[in-house]
Amino acid sequence: MGGGVQEEAGNRGPSYTVTCEDYVHVVEFSPFDSGSPGSLLAYGGNLFVVVAVCRFQEEDLEVEGLEFNTLRVFHHGVRVDTLAWSPESRLDKLPQVIRFCTAAADNKLRVLTSDLKDSHEVKEIEGHSSYINHLVFEPVEGKQIASVSDDHTCRVWDLDGKETALFKLRSPGMSVCWHPAEVLKLMVAEKRGTIRFYDLLSQQAILSLDCGQIPLMSADWCLANSIKVGAVVGTDWVIWDVTRSSYPQRKKPCHVDRARLFRWSRANENLFSTTGCPGKINSQLLVHHLGHPQPVMIGSSTVGGGLSWHRSLPLCVTGGDRKLSFWMTEM
Template sequence: MDTLAAPTHTIDFSDQIFRVDFSPYEWSQNVICIALANKICVGNVKFQEEEDLEEELEFQLLREFHHETRVCAVAWSPETSLSVLPKCVSFASAGADYKVRLFSSDLVAIHTLQVLCGHTNYVNCVTYEPEGQFLASVSDDHTCKIWNIKEDNSCTATFFLTSPGMAVCCHREEVGKLLVAEKNGLIHLYNVLSHQAILSVDSGCIPLMSADWSPSNSLRVAAIAGGELLVWDISRPSRPIDARPIHVEGGQLLRFSQLSDQYIATVGQADLQLKVTNVKNKHPVLVASLQLAGGLTWHFRLPYVCVGNDRKLCFWKVATK
């Protein structure tokens, strides 16, 4: 029986949290997006790091953005920065009305909202190309769409899938490539310019609910499919380098640590739990009980994993040494 870990920090909200996402960029690493029922809260999180002081967390709400429908996914734009003037907060959301929305604000007077239409079913994941050249989205309509957000927000390419698209990822070291994961267990790496699949792997497990591309190692890809955690080295993609049961009644969410390809956070059943796995160890390094899971994210530089847990934003500090 795993010992359940209490959160290191919590922040209370008035409504259920549906999605949460830390900025994955060094220059905006403390900015966090929290999606509630009909609004998105953008805040700044500061952790007390000095060893001789009691650990503290400061949360500053920067702005609330009205959202017409329930949020299914969020992603940060690399244009987001609070360190220079004018400040810029820029992110994308996917709503339950099948639309993708682009939000931008200087947090003072200029606030813009653009709506991208084209999907015909729920959008499960959105991601920005690391230089901000395009946005990608995957949907239950069995497509992955590429949006030209630098010019006219038009859909410039559609990749047709064989099942619902569950995850889409870009990598800062792999310009022009796109990772797409399907619910039927297939994972594809596409060349965005040629619109061709470079490689495909089959997890052999269904349903695949989430996948990620390790930010710290472009050769590592992981997925949660059925109750299995699977990890591939895509230079040798014929079979996973690690496959283990992790959530016996099915996994829902998965994210690599920003700091290391060895640490993977997952959320799943039974008894809704967060688990952090070090792939070199047999047992999880952290297990925590959840009530309602709304999103999963890691801090860019610090060993904190964060989950929206009903009306609480919960942070766990993960021992990585």
């Protein structure tokens, strides 16, 4: 069985590629409906963020392959390390609104808001004392941002940059997730292998999960089924059912050197992807399905920074050296 699936998966190149001006450190599809026929996508390089709309033939038969339209290039002045979309980004209203938040190597958050014409605002938020590993917008109204850092904190901010909550961690914060079905909870993953859920009203931890190993590099809360949590730790992927146990139900080795990113598909609760650490020879993209013993897709090219799933298609995107690679999973 295993061998057959492995052969089916095979090493394959991306379904589509887009050439970029710079190394891509992070790339994110908007997980929200922007009201446009395509999907909003942003990617960050060394000095700028590019915002675009993508349409794929898999969702619109009139498109040949991939239609990629750049909406605006935002000068950032410092390398972009992580990026999150606001649910307030809309292209179907006038004026149009684009809003996203970045974190950079200077330990600052920047909230960028634009009407894609003349109005363009950048709000800098300071407070973290070390590298910011991940951030997320509150997914329903978009009025708050949560961020985690090597400074052993998770902080919640309003759009004016005021800190509204502070959670002290026992090791660097690697991932933070906010689920639209559970907006009063925040999921925070720590490098030492612990994932905690915090109640935002009481500001107390209400549930914790344990990897049983270290280092945890990335975790994600499944959008399609909120009882599922996944992570990469060491060279393995691990998955929990939060109603059953604080230890993972499923675990499998995936990347030889070390795994770097874990992301659930937004459309299918059994599909997820992992990447190895950039710069390593075996830094591949792997796509996994919980019903298959082996990866269902192995990307043939080495990946750089970033990993994100399309809002409705079984398609993910990775960044790299002056390119974006889009990978369609044939399920």
